[in-house]
Amino acid sequence: MFESAELGHRLSKADYDEIEPQLRTDLLNAQFELLENKGFATVILINGIDGAGRGETVNLLNEWMDPRHIEVHAFDKPTDEERERPFLWRFWRALPAKGKIGILFGNWYSDPIGDRAFGRIKKAHLDQRLSDLNRFEAMLAAEGVLLIKFWFHLSRQGQKKRLKALEANPDTRWRVREADWLFYEEYDRYRAVAEHVLRRTSTGIAPWVIVDGTDPQYRAAQVGNTLLEGLRRKIEQVNKGYRARLTAAPLARAVDERNLLNALVLNQPMEKKDYESQLEKLQGRLAMAMRSEAFAKRSLVLVFEGMDAAGKGGAIRRVTQALDTRQYQVSPIAAPSDEERAQPYLWRFWRRLPRRGKVTIFDRSWYGRVLVERVEGFCSEADWMRAYTEINDFEDQLVSAGAIVLKFWLSVSDEEQLRRFKAREEAAFKRYKITPDDWRNREKWPLYEPAVCDMIDRTSTENAVWTLVEADNKYYARVKILRVLVDKLELALNK
Amino acid sequence: MFESAELGHRLSKADYDEIEPQLRTDLLNAQFELLENKGFATVILINGIDGAGRGETVNLLNEWMDPRHIEVHAFDKPTDEERERPFLWRFWRALPAKGKIGILFGNWYSDPIGDRAFGRIKKAHLDQRLSDLNRFEAMLAAEGVLLIKFWFHLSRQGQKKRLKALEANPDTRWRVREADWLFYEEYDRYRAVAEHVLRRTSTGIAPWVIVDGTDPQYRAAQVGNTLLEGLRRKIEQVNKGYRARLTAAPLARAVDERNLLNALVLNQPMEKKDYESQLEKLQGRLAMAMRSEAFAKRSLVLVFEGMDAAGKGGAIRRVTQALDTRQYQVSPIAAPSDEERAQPYLWRFWRRLPRRGKVTIFDRSWYGRVLVERVEGFCSEADWMRAYTEINDFEDQLVSAGAIVLKFWLSVSDEEQLRRFKAREEAAFKRYKITPDDWRNREKWPLYEPAVCDMIDRTSTENAVWTLVEADNKYYARVKILRVLVDKLELALNK
Structure with a gap:
């Protein structure tokens, strides 16, 4: 908060x-x-x-x-x-x-x-x-x-x-x-x-x-x-003669230009050699933790959110490299299916929750409600305003049931995002990764920024904290994510 | 319930x-x-x-x-x-x-x-x-x-x-x-x-x-x-294209003709001589209880609701006869004042709550919300539907703070009410007690009846139970009220 x-x-x-x-x-x-x-x-x-x-x-x-x-x-x-x-x-x-x-x-x-x-x-x-x-x-x-x-x-x-x-x-x-x-x-x-x-x-x-x-x-x-x-x-x-009921009071607005995202120094140094040695060590620790007896009684829920081309997919692969395929599931979240649309919005995430000893990695997640749905007006203000509490309740229930919940927000700078978009367009094998939507979303960043800050302020809790990841340097970002993940996991399992 | x-x-x-x-x-x-x-x-x-x-x-x-x-x-x-x-x-x-x-x-x-x-x-x-x-x-x-x-x-x-x-x-x-x-x-x-x-x-x-x-x-x-x-x-x-939100599900409707009110036998026997001797004894016990050390740490909130001419005033007087004038306040509740209208509806009752060692008797009460306001459409269905919970919360807070809360509903039969209305019109000194509104309300009784039943079902709680009083015979009604009051009071004070 x-x-x-x-x-x-x-x-x-x-x-x-x-x-x-x-x-x-x-x-x-x-x-x-x-x-x-x-x-x-x-x-x-x-x-x-x-x-x-x-x-x-x-x-x-x-x-x-x-x-x-x-x-x-x-x-x-x-x-x-x-x-x-x-x-x-x-x-x-x-x-x-x-x-x-x-x-x-x-x-x-x-x-x-x-x-x-x-x-x-x-x-x-x-x-x-x-x-x-x-x-x-x-x-x-x-x-x-x-x-x-x-x-x-x-x-x-x-x-x-x-x-x-x-x-x-x-x-x-x-x-x-x-x-x-x-x-x-x-x-x-x-x-x-x-x-x-x-x-x-x-x-x-x-x-x-x-x-x-x-x-x-x-x-x-x-x-x-x-x-x-x-x-x-x-x-x-x-x-206007509406019955003056249930109006949400406004959320806080920053008065200066400073916010959680632009306060980050996005280009953090890390050399490839360093990255490789640290990656190996961290993946080793992760693999150990996941095979431990303590983890057999817990489960792990990872949430990756971030700007387009911020490197979520690459970071997720560095995590899954350390896991047994039978142990995890990666859930990429796009627009809901018909079946999902016929249910309360959290339903699609409930159905993907891991059992004990298992991991679900959400590549985008329930936070869509307070990000894309808010920004694009897919739901009303009242809907996304109540979503903060509903999401906190949801994550509380996960944690009470023994899940370890970790959430990562990946940020890249404007220039770095542009560079990556262009690189994707040029490389034939990466072209599927860039769509007109990505360019459109890039234009809308000024609307996303306050939504992201509100999300972090309102859903970073003692049970499920957000980690902000400076992601201009992919090496740095991946190592930071793995380090936070391994540290928090070991801490939770040793409790 | x-x-x-x-x-x-x-x-x-x-x-x-x-x-x-x-x-x-x-x-x-x-x-x-x-x-x-x-x-x-x-x-x-x-x-x-x-x-x-x-x-x-x-x-x-x-x-x-x-x-x-x-x-x-x-x-x-x-x-x-x-x-x-x-x-x-x-x-x-x-x-x-x-x-x-x-x-x-x-x-x-x-x-x-x-x-x-x-x-x-x-x-x-x-x-x-x-x-x-x-x-x-x-x-x-x-x-x-x-x-x-x-x-x-x-x-x-x-x-x-x-x-x-x-x-x-x-x-x-x-x-x-x-x-x-x-x-x-x-x-x-x-x-x-x-x-x-x-x-x-x-x-x-x-x-x-x-x-x-x-x-x-x-x-x-x-x-x-x-x-x-x-x-x-x-x-x-x-x-109709309303957003399908926050619709209250319906309350239960009785399917047969039987309900809490018409199940009562309203004309209960009691002779004047009996009444007088019992009244005296009960008033004596009430006076004792109110002067006890135990009551100095508690307070008493009495609610009287009932049909017009059911004898609320008379019953209240039989209670207050046993009390020290410095100890109690009778609050007749009519239409709210301007000042009260500018506040949440429970405000007018909060301001009348007794301190320790004191009594407030409400002649009509916060139940107006789910009775007259519901029946006359002075508030929306959503308003009176939420009122049951709000009233239960309110009474819970009273009881947690040491108050003893007792609620009486007085019922008279159609014929007896008519007889009393006419008697009031005839006796000059009672004429102020009968108004065109009373006649109008009498017509509306079929609408009041389910409202009263819902009220009792939804607000008769372990903390603050309703007592239904058969009131065709005033002697019987007054004695019943005093007996319930004294019994519950003694029980609460001896705990």
Whole structure:
């Protein structure tokens, strides 16, 4: 969930000053339109890591918009009035009326995350509470509430730096309490629990928006943009007379140019000689692991996704070279068959799942739903929005049943892709590998890029992590894939 | 959940023979229309109590319709193929394609119910699994599947009778295994777990349909009608070009004339002298309970619903006579205020919840959503269908926070209501109690009756049970209410 937010996004003062006046005006206009048509209430949840700028952002929203129609509620320890009623009572009391905006700072997520991070409740109990919260939020959405959930994030380093900076400045020193440092010690636990909670509660109707909290300008612009988009979409729907129901809040949009894909250095060095010796060693380890007794009780699901000509096929062959033919199946996924089209979209993947001791390698996969189907409009926004949760559920079930699930995204640069396309056209025996569709998809890359970033942010989980592979150099890419595969496999089998 | 199904519904052979030919023809036509337009797949879940006629019903459906397009899957112990994959794999394999009907006999509910009833898993674990199943079914519905979930029910007596009857007949003796009798011993535990599971998984998009399994004719007609209605509604939607999404399957309809309300004997005897002495005793016990130390840690929520002039006000006064004025609040619920209308519909009730040691008495309540709002069309079908779950969640939260929740439905007969209306019009000091609306509602009673029955079936839970009160005799009604209240209160406080 936190991949994009840990990239180190920035927005220069100059860039910020350029966009800020328009953003403020637009937000204020949206707020007044909302006030006038009173079509829905807006609830903004503010959660995240200490020091990631939650308070500053709330102040900023009040500055930007008309604060008379924004209700800010900060929840700390419950009062005795609150303790004597159900957990959600204090939040019901704070719900904004239609036309208003409510900002809930410290809300129904604070206790579950804290209780689990500090070991006060078990995993099953946490999941029970999260499922209660999902039902609660589904009800709010069905009642027409626009729910926008912000998570302000900092990496471990980022939080340390931020706390030190606050301490170093005499004007802000007071803001760092001893508790903040104690909390910092628990960063990793807290981050892991938060990731689980965010994933479980990031639904099609109310997805989490993760905000990189490092840079104040970036943070402010991202929150402002997201809120504006959410308000505008919902206002438009209400004005059009659609019943204002089940509107997905928008996903986070990066404000700067930086994203998970362009942050990669695609051309990584590796010589052929090096490649050959490493390949041999890694394939040897892979073969050993696959023949181990431990693997007889597990199964392996590999997913390869990537740009056209990024080298998926070549990488898959380097994996299968180490396997017994009876042990694996490669499933190339193209357009669904008639039979598959007559079923829910995950059906075609369920039918290909491996038994114990076996491997299925998916050359493209269920991620088509949030990539090609999203980009080409083969399914509605509501469909691909709900798919993130459905895919996470699917992979959770695989992992619970003993499967090891590894996912690789292969990226090549624009120039390298062009070079490979041309080479394919020239070599007669490779010509079948290049079609007009490939050229068309190449044109559409600007649409695929955000879809890929959303996919990684929303489906890279503790159970099934994405590995991004820099693939301009095929040798490097294949070795990286095999190394990650072998390392993770050995780790899983030795558990 | 099982209230209506334990009433002892019957359909005579003659009545059955009269409706059966038409039902068969209609079902067959619906099946062929489905086959032709291939708009959706139909999944029928068959669950319930042993001996309640599940197998016979499946056979009947195959007889009625074209069995070439019905796939019946019975799931027993998983095969080794199945054991080596995620739990849901075997069910994914069995999903019917669009245009087809799949009957799943023993399905994803069998294990969770059995595992919990026989103590193999804890409550939190059960709830985790149920929330997984809810997400799975939501996905199926979003993918356009029509999901109809039948629970075939027998009361404890009913099951015993049925097993004995099968044993007594030499032709059917073989059908009763020893396991069936062992199972019967566990009836109460099993029923309690089933009730919890059905309630948790009875959603607006896929509600359970509870079938009284006692009488073969009744059972067959009810299943046939429900299936027909479900198919027709969905076919109509698909033909109209609506995206075939999120259609609620129909609720169960009684096939005979018998229902929870008309099964009551409304005119129960009670003399004034008796009433006065019992009232005094019960009010004394109530006052004691309310002043106890145990109650200082709890709260009490009373809900009174009922027909106009059924005597809610009078009954409430007999309760409050025993209470300290500082301890209780009576909340009469009429049309919502502007402020309330600007909020989710449960908001107005949340704001009235009592603290510890206090009582709130709701004279009408949140059940308006599934009564007047449903009948008058103030909300959409989707809204009142989801309300059952939302209300159950709400009451669960109350109970988890220490509240004792008791709900009373007061029924008067048609003649008695008329008599009381007229008496109100005649007595000057009571004239404010009768309005044209009351007369209008009286006309609409045939629409209210099924709404009340659905409400009781779907919201009478282990945490917050409905008490039906025969109210033609006010003395009897008041004493019954006080007795139930005092008994349940003392029980809860002594726990």
